[in-house]
Amino acid sequence: MTPDQQTTERATILDLQNVTCHYQANQPAVQNISISAQEGEIICLLGPSGCGKTTTLRAIAGFEKVTTGEIFLNGQLVSSANTHTPTERRRVGMVFQDYALFPHLRVKENVSFGLQALSRTSRQERTATMLDLVGLTGFEQRYPHELSGGQQQRVALARALAPNPVILLMDEPFSNLDPDMTIKMRNELYRLLRQTNTTAVLVTHDHQEAFAMADRVAVLEDGILVQYDTPETIYHRPTCQFVAEFVGKADFIPGVIQNGTIETEIGAFPNQGGYQGNSKVIVMVRPDDIKMSQSTSKHAKIISRQFRGSQHLYAIELATGHIVHSVEPSDHSYEVNTNVSLEIIATHTVLFEHPTESTS
Numbered sequence: 099m100t101p102d103q104q105t106t107e108r109a110t111i112l113d114l115q116n117v118t119c120h121y122q123a124n125q126p127a128v129q130n131i132s133i134s135a136q137e138g139e140i141i142c143l144l145g146p147s148g149c150g151k152t153t154t155l156r157a158i159a160g161f162e163k164v165t166t167g168e169i170f171l172n173g174q175l176v177s178s179a180n181t182h183t184p185t186e187r188r189r190v191g192m193v194f195q196d197y198a199l200f201p202h203l204r205v206k207e208n209v210s211f212g213l214q215a216l217s218r219t220s221r222q223e224r225t226a227t228m229l230d231l232v233g234l235t236g237f238e239q240r241y242p243h244e245l246s247g248g249q250q251q252r253v254a255l256a257r258a259l260a261p262n263p264v265i266l267l268m269d270e271p272f273s274n275l276d277p278d279m280t281i282k283m284r285n286e287l288y289r290l291l292r293q294t295n296t297t298a299v300l301v302t303h304d305h306q307e308a309f310a311m312a313d314r315v316a317v318l319e320d321g322i323l324v325q326y327d328t329p330e331t332i333y334h335r336p337t338c339q340f341v342a343e344f345v346g347k348a349d350f351i352p353g354v355i356q357n358g359t360i361e362t363e364i365g366a367f368p369n370q371g372g373y374q375g376n377s378k379v380i381v382m383v384r385p386d387d388i389k390m391s392q393s394t395s396k397h398a399k400i401i402s403r404q405f406r407g408s409q410h411l412y413a414i415e416l417a418t419g420h421i422v423h424s425v426e427p428s429d430h431s432y433e434v435n436t437n438v439s440l441e442i443i444a445t446h447t448v449l450f451e452h453p454t455e456s457t458s
């Protein structure tokens with residue numbers, strides 16, 4: 099590697115190549131997962147319950163064996179059909195859903211637990227540094243049951259980061275916190291990971307959390323990786339309807355490609371992608387892609403309104419019966435049953451194949 103490359107390229111810390119794991123024969127829990135993470139990158143495994151997030155994380159940690167494929171940590175092969183480096187030799191830090199603190203050990207003993215290789219003085223110093231980093235200086239002598247949920251989580255984080263792991267693995271770390279605390283801890287965790295340039299894999303089923311935290315998001319569906327990309331691309335350019343719906347509100351309306359544009363009931367969309375497939379397509383529309391205004395035309399009518407603080411979410415029924423949604427600032431309030439006209443403000447068009455095209 100030339101010095102130039104060293105400054106511009108970050109090392110690949112995690113690399114999964116076609117990883118498949120089974121709990122039962124003939125029924126893979128995850129299949130052909132390929133993802134990688136560069137040094138300092140935060141990646142999220144996102145998907146509904148049972149899609150294989152925890153299995154993938156546990157395979158990286160070495161708690162599960164892989165059936166086929168390879169896992170590399172810091173350039174070292176740690177898992178394959180014939181290789182299985184035990185967890186304690188992988189230098190991974192883990193934060194579990196329930197934090198898994200040692201209940202009979204004080205905060206400082208929990209944090210110094212993984213530092214046995216250090217001298218007594220270095221261990222004390224490192225523990226103090228970690229407690230300072232997570233804002234728990236002064237809590238050294240407490241037991242876990244004497245701490246709030248957020249404080250317990252900070253201890254778990256300090257314990258996981260203390261031995262300076264190659265990678266930090268976290269499985270739904272915010273699920274035991276109330277919503278206000280979740281947002282606070284999410285911000286804290288983000289700051290801490292960036293400050294320490296820690297490479298991390300965060301498991302979550304919450305797309306907002308994935309978007310807030312991740313450099314790249316891996317979306318899993320039924321054990322299969324369906325998209326791995328930046329939050330912006332996942333949201334604006336989902337590769338399938340499952341991703342489109344999982345990461346935000348999305349409506350799907352039929353369209354027809356005509357003269358280089360996609361004609362739909364609510365107007366024409368540009369065919370920037372130069373979609374060459376079947377002439378019938380499905381167009382994804384997000385509520386922020388539609389602006390509405392009151393109209394005398396009866397093509398579209400508001401059928402429901404949901405107050406969301408700074409915005410209203412409207413459901414609008416089109417003449418064909420298709421329903422689309424629009425978010426509007428709360429100071430623009432329309433009554434249910436108002437006829438509206440719709441303006442599309444999408445900067446790009448997301449198309450999917452029309453499922454009935456082949457048979458119609």
Ligand code: ADP
Nearest residue numbers: 121122127145146147148149150151152153154
């Ligand atoms: P997630 O974390 O996304 O909810 P998991 O990785 O826990 O999903 O589970 C993936 C699949 O593997 C699911 O079908 C689940 O039922 C199955 N599974 C998970 N753990 C076990 C296990 N210990 N034994 C058998 N099947 C399991």
Ligand code: MG
Nearest residue numbers: 148151152153
């Ligand atoms: Mg899980």
